[in-house]
Amino acid sequence: MNIVVSLKQTFDTEAKIVLTGGKIDATGVNVVINPYDEFAIEEALKLKEKFGGEVTVVSVGGDKVEASIRTALAMGCDQGVLVNDPTLENVDEWAVAEILAKAVAQIPYDLILAGRIAVDDGSSQVAVRLADSLNLPSVSSILKLDIEGDKATVVREIDGGTETLELSIPAVLTAQKGLNEPRYPSMMGIMKAKKKELKVLTLADLGISAADVASKMSAPKFSLPTPRTAGKKMSGEPAEQAAELAKLLREEAKVI
């Protein structure tokens, strides 16, 4: 069973976001595999252990993304494909999905897995658009996956409960937290990872031009949440302080 995992590199979840000239500044920020994509990798590796086959990690991004693909290879994935093209500076979800679709089309697959959301921009679009582009069924936020022949049984999270679905594969499934516990790459895995193939492709290699995937959307502005203001300190006699506090809770905070 051959599986493709779509991977996105994101900022470390503890990274401090700094805006420089209205843009998110990536200088000195630790980057990691999107945590939800780690669930997808783990699930792919478990299926590989059960059914055999190969796991290919596919991503769109810059040079730095190679480190994240190597980490996936160290965890046990077999090969990586990175679409790295200088024209891909600010791409929207539609464009990424179109590029991934072209890249995935060159790889034999029975299943495509991805994280349900990327922790940076949180749009949850790429995997679903990829399914659409490849004309495949898709289920998001899965918590359990069983495969028998060409039938997949998945349990997914829905509001207030879960839903069990059956579908045929190939399909695109996105992983929710709780699907599994991602493994650490082992020392042996890290040593082996550098010997595995990591193919770096340009748009031309995929037979598409920058115009074919010109973004339909742009993000002209980013803003940070309002910083927390300093607390207020009451003064005076305890009774006065209590009265003042009650007044503020009622009139300013409006909580009583």
Next chain:
Amino acid sequence: MKFELNDDHIMMRKMVRDFAEEEVKPGAEERDEEEKFPMDLWKKCGELGLAGVTFPEEYNGVGADYISYAITIEELSRVDASLGVTISAHSSLCANPIYKFGTEAQKQKYLAPLATGEKMGAFGLTESLAGSDASGTRTTAVKVGDEYIINGSKIFITNGYYADTYVITAQMDKSKGNKGIAAFILEKGTPGFTFGKKEKKMGIRSSATYELVFEDVHIPAENLLGEEGQGFKIAMTTLDFGRIGIASQALGIAQGAYEEALKYSKERSQFGMTLSQMPVIQFKLADMAIQIEAARLLVYQACYMADQHLPVSKYSAMAKAFAGDTANFVTSEAVQILGGYGYTRDYPVERMMRDAKITQIYEGTNEIQRVVVAANILKD
């Protein structure tokens, strides 16, 4: 000259740090309090390849370099120095002498399961009358037919009781002094081989430290490590490399305590400002950071010498002495910065300060390290 880790090292550090933060740190305080040896964590370390970092793949090792090994011990010790020394003693003091001096058959039989962590290793050199001076060794080995018969005891043995494989030294000919000593591989469960007292220690309390007792222990002649009379040399070479592990452990302890102090200094306010805004605390943090960076460079330089197969003795002794002193300075300053809270067991710096002390004592006291350094620089 390149002052940067390669991609493998960076990935290894992240992996060991993630493992240490998520799986090792949460129970460290409780294990220290209860002096509980973490067999479950040992098993996980084995699965991740942390038990056989420097050994070749043909003996089931990872085949990585000494920098990778130092990073492993450093990152484990950053949250739990006890687990750090468990891995260090196993790798450096038991698996390594078998790798360096063992026959092919000994490597297949003993090194391979040690490298995967299926078996745990320990090293028995120290005796009640033979500490820094190994010539005081009283444990004896007598060759009878195709066996050696061992009598005596060893003290302060890290991983004792829990380990499966022991490399020990014994005197075969007292008249020859150090040249009469031989090294042997001994299996747990061999009749006559028992464990004495478990030490109650100041620090690294969740690592196991036991006395080994030998009463007419018969071991097959094929378990002689190296040659008769080579035991002292094997022990000294083992310690030359072992000190890289202890230096890394000390470095990790210092790094962990420094990070705790740095974090606390930004949160704690007195006199209307955070501690980190006070010059007196800033200078403390700066001194801690300077010492740690210098220690790290010395440790990695010792690793470089080992990886290049250059003489390691002087550098590993320097690294161990400096990193051990650094760990004691930094943990003490960290407790000072945390003040009354730092002195309690509610914060980890108290444990780190207790853990740091041993790094100036074992695998050669820091006074012995200076003897080694002096001998090296005066011999030319």
